[in-house]
Amino acid sequence: MARSRKWLFAAAVAVLTVAVTSGASQAQAAGPDDVGVMAAHKSPFNCGKTFYANNWSPGHSPSGSIDWQSYGSDAIGGETVRATAGGTARFYTTLAMADDIGILAYGNYVIVTHGDGTKTRYAHLASMVGSPGSSKSVSQGTAIGTVGGTGGDYAPHLHYEQITTGGAIDTSPTVEGVTVSLGQKKAVKSTNNCGGNPYSPEEVCGSGFSVIDQAALTGGRVYLLYNSGNSNNCVVTLKSTSLGAASPVSAFLEPQSGSRTTDSGSFAYYAGPVKKSAPGTCVKWGGSVGSSTYTSPFEHCG
Template identity: 60%
Template sequence: MASETTRRSLHSRVSKLSRKGRLAILAAAAFGALALSPVAFASAEEPAAAPQDVSIMAPSYKAPFDCNKTFNANNWSPGHNPSNSIDWQNASETINGKNVRASAGGTATFYDRGNTSYGKYVVINHGNGASTLYAHLSSMVRSPGQTMSVSQGTKIGAVGSTGNSSAPHLHYEQRVNGSVQSPVVEGISVPLGSKKAIKSSNGCSGGGNPYTPTQVCGSGFSVINQHDLGSAATIYLLYNSSNKNNCVVTMKKTNLGSATAVSATLQVQGKSKKTDSGNFSYYAGPVKDVAAATCVKWGGSVGSTSWESPYQHCG
């Protein structure tokens, strides 16, 4: 097996070859380096974009897991393809089967490459050239080829080992205009060659609110989407798969303990809108309705700031 020095020299020489020659040699080098890590890494779906000056501000990315889950972020070096992508792996608990959530809001597109490359994977376009990729999923919340509007914290799938992978993990990329960037997650930089245990704050009820969305909606409900009303509140959409009930709650993050104007709304397509509004100390809701295989609108307000989704979550 080639030494790290040899591989670095190889990459330096390869950079002077034609595009076709670079791809062939780098593919062979990446294949030979697979034995360096406990997982078999994915091949890139397309060649990485040429290096560029990145003048676009990327979103503030959160870890792609449930609130308070901690997993190891491994930015392998050398041989991980593409360079600067993260493999999220076991830390204090097993990662296999855990929920995968959007690191930031945007438009998600779902793909399936079968037993090759990324396997089941999702790409989220965050706007301004920024995107994230989540690969080797065991399941996805939409079928391949479908798109979906997501907020930060929306569930998009579950961790698995599909495609070119020999052990369950989440392959994760942060890109700008197609070029994979050195990742920053939860404000923590994960440079090439590093491994860091990172705790997710994704989906956590912020601002010190003593209640959580699942406490308010009740047993059997889990968060499937959320939308921030600035720093004042977050609207959550939850779902109970056993009874097909949707639940909306608006959780305050400021003026806690003081009664201020808050609302939560839910409308199942074909039915009248349901609303809970008033002056509340901690939250508005829960607003519940049954919607099996039917689209829903959900939203809410705090003070003079309001938001409502289009009809979505139709499965």
């Protein structure tokens, strides 16, 4: 009998859940004997962002998972996805697993194993901060990817699961103190990573870059990063005041005997990244927040 595309996707999700959920023999809902999700989870989005958490039922697979969707005029596509609680993140993809009608299930996805043994899964990501098969330690609020629609012909959204230590899906997950039970759809405002700028210099510059120098500014800090894999330098200036509101900020990078490149304007969180390849060449770097500026001498000549 021919099966519907929806049925095949549900089957693919169930198979993948068995494959990657440690200790689980099948994708199932949490029962009274399961250990509940104990970590205090925040929204998986930047501080202040509001999106719908949709625990739609019946028909969503696995039951109890959340589809985070656009709220009002705030479109979710491309949004930064952040760990809802700290732990160890591992990165996966099913993009090489297409069957004869193109069912790709989770697409790019991340599983975070938390200190209490519970897990969260973040699926259909457009991009991830780690390559498939890699892992990294994350704190609550660490960026792990961006919202997309990978794994099928999906509108951008974030598929999100809270998984108990027994491997079951919690069918009434709680984020930001808001419980979203089966059949419910609630608007949830994020308080994740609200302690400061929601971006890190490594996140702005991208994979492979590490901070090698930095300078304080009134209202922010400018960073110089280096990627030893390709000899690229990167400069980014992060604001610490007026976050989320456009205000003057800049970043520049100048290899010795080369031209200076500057990113300058009114930005909500940061200026940059400004990247240049300068193997064996000294660089001058710096930036500004408002009237506070920093300019280095030519240095870091490796």
